Amino acid sequence: MAIEIKAPTFPESVADGTVATWHKKPGEAVKRDDLIVDIETDKVVLEVLATADGVLGAIVKNEGDTVLSDEVLGSIVEGGAAAAAPAAAAAPAAAAQAAAPAAAGEDDPVAAPAARKLAEENGINIASVAGTGKGGRVTKEDVVAAVAAKKAAPAAAPAKAAAPAAAAPVFAAGDRVEKRVPMTRVRATVAKRLVEAQSNMAMLTTFNEVNMKPIMDLRSKYKDLFEKTHNGVRLGFMSFFVKAATEALKRFPAVNASIDGGDIVYHGYSDVGVAVSSDRGLVVPVLRNAELMSLAEIENGIATYGKKARDGKLSIDEMTGGTFTITNGGTFGSLLSTPIVNPPQAAILGMHNINERPMAVKGEVVILPMMYLALSYDHRLIDGKEAVSFLVTIKNLLEDPARLLLDI
Template sequence: MSVEIKVPQLGESISVATIAKWLKQPGEHVEMDEAVVELETDKVSVEVAAPQAGALGNHLVSEGDEVEVGAILTTIEAGGSKPVAAPTAPKSVEPPKVLEVEAQITETHQPMPAARKMMEEKQIAASQIGHGTGKDGRITRDDVVNFVAGGGSKPAVANVAAVSTRRDDPREERVKMTRLRRTIARRLKDAQETAAMLTTFNEVNMSAVMKLRSQYKDAFNKKHEGARLGFMSFFVKATISALQEYPAINAQIDGEDVIYRNFVNMGIAVGGPNGLVVPVLRDADQMSFADIESNIIGFAQKAKNNQLKLDDLSGGTFSITNGGIYGSLMSTPIINMPQSGILGMHAIKDRPIAENGQVVIRPMMYLALSYDHRIVDGKEAVSFLVHIKDRIEHPERLLLDV
C-alpha cells in the first residue's frame, strides 16, 4: 500500500519551507518514524519521518526547492521494491490564469511552487522579477515578496546579481547562505531598522551567587534529577523580578498600541548546529529554580541534536543571551523583535574594585540591556539593570521575594 509523505504543519505563521537535504534515496528501505527528508524553515530545521516501513518512492521535489504545507514530497510503498524508472511528478489541471503565468516563465527563471502561487495572486510575470535567488536562478517566494515590497519598480535581486559578477579568487569558496542564516540576517537587520535600539551597561559582583551555588549545588543536583544548579536560573529569576517592577520592558508595540503582559515567557539563546536559536521558557514566572535549570538543559540538548520544535521557539516576551560562555567580556545584544528588550550576560572575570574604602579582587560580570527606546525610557532601563544587580548581589532577596 502506497502512502504519501507530505510537508507537515510547520508552526505559527509559517507556511513555506525549503528542501534542505534528502536523507533517504528512492528505492531505499526505511523504517517507520525514520527521517527521510530535512526541511528548513525561517526558524528551525524539521525532519519529516516515514509514516510506515517500506521502500521510498521517487523524490517529487529537489533539494533547494520551496514547498508549502501539505505538499507531497514522496511516497512510501509497504514492502515495495526500488522503482525501475523515475516518473515525473503528476501534473494537476490548472486554471487558465496559471497557464498564463507559466507561459511567461523562461526555462532558466522557473519559479518555485510557493513563488508561482504568489505571482498568480499578484499578477506578476517572471520577466518582471528577473533572475531569482533560488537554485539555478529559480524565483523564490522571498524574491516575490521583495519585489512587491519594492513597489515592483525593479528586480528584487539587483544586489545579488551585482554580487554574482564578482570575480572570485581561486583560493576562495562561495557557499550559498542557508534559509535559516538568511532569515537570521534579515531579522537582525529588521530589528535595527524598526526599533529605536539603545544599550545600557552595569556590572555585578558574582561573589554571593558563586558562594551560594558552591554551598548547595551538590544537594540541589541530588534532589532535582535532570537539573544542575547554574548561574542562569539566578539571572532568570532576577530578570523576572525586574520585569514585574518595570513592565514596559516585557511589553511590545503593536501599531499605535502597547501590549502589556502579566506573564513572562523567557527566551534563552542557545547555540545550535545551524546558528543561534532562542527557545522559550513559557510562564517562567511560575517556575522554580529546578524547573528553569532542567528546561534549559533540555533546550541545549535539543539544539545540539537539531530537535527543537517550532513551538519551542515562539511566544517569547523577553530574552537573555550569555556571550560569556564563549569568552565575551562585553557586547551589545540585538533585540529579538517584536520584544522590547534583551539582557546580555558576559564572562566572569576577577577584577579590582573598591569595597568599603579598600581595593579588593572580586569576580565581576558586565551586564548589557538592549532596549527599544520607543517604549522604554532610559531611566527604566538603568533601573532595570540596577534591580538585577541588586538581586544577584543579594540572592536572598530572590528567595524571600523582597
Template sequence: MNTIDIIVPDLPESVTDATVSVWHKNIGDTVQRDEVLVDIETDKVVLEIPASADGILENILEQEGVTVISRQILGHLTLKDHNSSLVAPHIPEKIPTITEQIVISSNEKPFSFLSPAKRRLMSENNTKQEELSEEGINRNSLPKANYIENTIPQSVKTQDHIRCEQESHISFVESRSEKRIPMTRLRTRMVERLLHMKHTTAMLTTFNEVNMQPIMTLRTEYGESFEKRHGIRLGFMSFYIKAAINALKRYPEINASIDGAEIVYHSYFDISIAVSTPRGLVTPVLKNVDTLSMSEIEKQITLLATKSRNNKLTVEELTGGTFTITNGGVFGSLMSTPLLNPPQSAILGIHSIKERPVALSGKVVILPMMYLALSYDHRLIDGRESVGFLVTIKEFLEDPTRLLLDV
C-alpha cells in the same frame, strides 16, 4: 506494486513555505515505517518527514535546497505486495573510471599473469605489454626497480615529469579554493528580522557591573546538595532569570511591547533564552517562569538547549516571549551590545565572570566581576527605567537573600 506519496505536512500557520534540507535515504534504499526520510527546514524549526510504511524509496521529486509548500509531493515510496517481495528500482551501474575504460577497451591480451606492481605501472604510464621484455613476463619473478626504470620509455618519463608539475600547480590552486553554500532559512530570516529591527526601533544599550562572589559562594556551599536533591546542577542562569523576573515586576515597561500605535503590557513572564546552534541562533521560550522553582528553571533550560542543538524544537516552543536573556559569557565575551529580539522591547546580555581589582570599603580587592548589558527600545523605555532595571538585577545578584524576601 503499490506506491505512496511522500508529502510535505501541513506547515504551521505563521509559515508559508519550507526548504528541503536533507534526504536521509537514497533512491533504492529500503526503509522501515517511521524511519526519517527527509528533513525540511522552515523559518523557525526543522520538520522530519518519516516513512508511513515499510518499502523502498522509488524516486525523489524535490532535491535538497528546493522550496516547497504544504501538501506538496516530495517523492514516492514503493510498498510491498502480499504476494511479492520488495524489488528495488533500477539504479544505473557504476560508470568505469578512465583507467578501467582503457583496460576494457584495449585489444591487447590480458596481463593478469603480471605482478600487481607492473600492471599498475603499465596502467598509469599507458605502457603496452609488448614494450616489456620476456624477462618481465615470468610470473614467478618480481619487478626490480632498475628493470622498471629501464622499461618505461623516455617519452613517458617526460610526460610523467610534466604531470607531476601540473599536479603540484593544482595542489597549490586548491589550497586557495573557495566554498559557497546557501544560507539556511533560519539564518536568512534572522538577518531579515534584525535588519528590520535596526531600521524601525530606537535601540540603546546601558551597562552595569555586578560582584558575583555571593552567588559563587552560594553555589559552592549548596551546589552538591542541590544536585543530589533535584538531579540537576545549580547553574548561574537560574539566578539570572529569577533576578530578571523580580526586576520586570518592578519595571513593567521592560516586559511590554509596541503593537502599531499601542503599548501591550504583559501580565505573564515568558523568557526567551538565546541558544547557538549549527543552523544559527534560536530563542526557545520558558513559559510562565515566575511560577517555576530554580530547579525547574534549570531542568527546562537543559531540555530546551538539548532540543535546540538536535533540531527538535517545536513551533510552540519558539513562539512568544516577552523578554530575552543572552549569555555571551559561555563563549568568553567580556562585554557586548545585544540586539533586540522583536517584537520584544528589551534584551539582557550576560557576560564572562572575570577577576578584577575593584574598590570595596576604601580598599582595592580582587573580586569576580561581570558586566551586564541591557539593550532597549527607547520609543517605549526611558533611561530611568533601563538604568533602574539593571541596578535592581545587580542588587538581587549581589545579595541573593533578596530573591527570597522580595525586597
C-alpha cells in the same frame, strides 16, 4: 499502492520551508517511521518520517526546493520493499536479455499502459519488473523504482573507488581556494530579523556591572546538595539571572511589553527566551511562565533546550513567542557587547564573562569576580530611567540573593 509523502503542516508563523536533505534514494527500501527527508524552516528543521513499509518512489521536490505546508514531496510504494533488491539485481540481467532474442512463447506480464510506456522509454524489460499491484499487475510506481535501481547500481562502484580520495586534505598548503555554500534558512532569517530590528527600533543599550561573588559562594556551598536533591540537575548561573529578571519584569512592566501597531501590549506573564547557539544558527527557545518556575525547573528547562538545540530537535512551539530574552556571550569569552533586541520584544539582557578585577569596597581595594551586564531596549517604549532602574534591580538582586526570597 503509492502513498504520498507530504511536508508537515506549518504553523501560521512559518510561511514555507526548504528541502534540506533526502535520507533515502528512489528505489531504496524504507520502513515505517524511518527518517526520509528533512525540511528546514526559518525556525527549526522538521523531520518527515515514513508512514508505511515499502520502497521510495519518485521524488517530486529535490534538495534546495521550496515547499509549502502539506505539499507533496514524493511517494512510497507500499509493500514494495522486497521488490527493491530483485529490481537492482535485474538491471544487468535485463541488459543481457535485451541483447538476446526473447524466448518463444514467453508470457507477457500484466502491466498498466503508463508502466509499459515508461519502461520502454528507460530501456527496462517489463518482464523483469516485480508487480505490486492487484494480482501482480506492474504499476507505474514499480517501473519508477526499477529505473531508480538501475541508475543506482552502476553508480555504487565508482563511489567506492573514490572513497580513498576523501582522506586527502581538501586544501593544499599555499592554495588560495575559496568555498561558496548557500546560507541556511535559519541563519538567513536571523540575519534578516537582526537588520530589521536595527532599522525599525530606536534601540539603545545601557550598562552596569555586578559582583558575582555572592552568587558564586552560594552556588559553591549548595551545588552538590542541589544536584542530589533535584535528581542530577546542576545549579548554574543562568537560573539566578532568569529569576532576577522575572522579578525585575514585575516591577517594570514596560520592559516586558511589546508594540503592536499603535498599541502597547503589556504581558501579565514572563516568557523568557534563552539564546542558544547551534550549528544551524542562533535559536531562542522560551521558558513559559518563568516567573512561576523554581531554580531547579529553570536549570532543567535550559539543559533540555540546550541538548535539543545541539541535536536539532527543537520544535517550532518551543521557539515561538517570548516576552523577554537573555543571552550569554560570556560562554564564549565575551567581556562586553551590545545585544540586539528580538522583535516584537522590547528588551534583551546580555550576560558576559566573569573576570576578577580590583574594586574599591569601603575604601579598600578588593579583588572581586565582576561581570558586565548590558540591557538593549526599544526607546520608543522604554524610557531611560526605566531601563537603568530595571538593570540596577537585577544587579541588586544578584549581589544580595536573599532579596529574591524576601521579595524586596
